[in-house]
Amino acid sequence: MIRIGVLALQGAVNEHVHALQAADVETVIVKKAEQLNDIDGLVFPGGESTTMRRLIDKYAFFEPLKQFAAAGKPIFGTCAGAILMAGDLAGEEQAHLGVMNITVERNAFGRQRESFEVALDISSVGESVEAVFIRAPIIQKAGPNVRVLAEYDGQIVACQEGPFLACSFHPELTEDNRLHQYFVQMIRELKISA
Numbered sequence: 001m002i003r004i005g006v007l008a009l010q011g012a013v014n015e016h017v018h019a020l021q022a023a024d025v026e027t028v029i030v031k032k033a034e035q036l037n038d039i040d041g042l043v044f045p046g047g048e049s050t051t052m053r054r055l056i057d058k059y060a061f062f063e064p065l066k067q068f069a070a071a072g073k074p075i076f077g078t079c080a081g082a083i084l085m086a087g088d089l090a091g092e093e094q095a096h097l098g099v100m101n102i103t104v105e106r107n108a109f110g111r112q113r114e115s116f117e118v119a120l121d122i123s124s125v126g127e128s129v130e131a132v133f134i135r136a137p138i139i140q141k142a143g144p145n146v147r148v149l150a151e152y153d154g155q156i157v158a159c160q161e162g163p164f165l166a167c168s169f170h171p172e173l174t175e176d177n178r179l180h181q182y183f184v185q186m187i188r189e190l191k192i193s194a
Helices: 013-022 033-038 049-058 062-070 080-085 178-193
Strands: 003-007 026-030 041-044 075-078 086-089 100-105 116-122 126-133 138-142 147-152 155-161 164-167
Touching: 003 013, 003 033, 003 178, 013 026, 013 178, 026 033, 033 062, 041 080, 041 178, 049 062, 049 080, 075 080, 080 086, 080 100, 080 164, 100 155, 100 164, 116 147, 116 155, 116 178, 126 147, 126 178, 138 155, 164 178
Parallel strands: 003 026, 003 041, 041 075, 075 164, 086 100
Antiparallel strands: 100 138, 116 126, 147 155, 155 164
């Protein structure tokens, strides 16, 4: 059985757990760094990236998360999670975990009142995938090994680099679990090839 953790420092933790359980995997709510040793993949939920980073530092998650990523274990970041994963943040001197070769711009789709829902065609995932954008970032640039999975209005909103998957939106806030199922499949394939 595949075990996937959801980083439970802040954000839509329960919604991700629900979406992953629909994909028939064991889920772990990760509140301590040592729990990372017992999981096959990890989800960074949406939330507030600055707050999440502060809590990552406060609870000594930073180095264990870097090691988790360096070991090639899959990570799926949604919205603020994508900001944590980015190698560069537009207009800022320092990125957070920097595990993906992408440049992300915070709140690029506007404030809370500019939130919207749209159906996206996501490569390898499916057509008309429900996506909720709330104070969403955009992926401004993707490096040469980054595969763009979806765009909206000419902007990159989902991409993959090896075992790392990032999106600007909140798939966990819909009943459409196909992106979570894709992440589970990524983990299964990695486990088979290991």
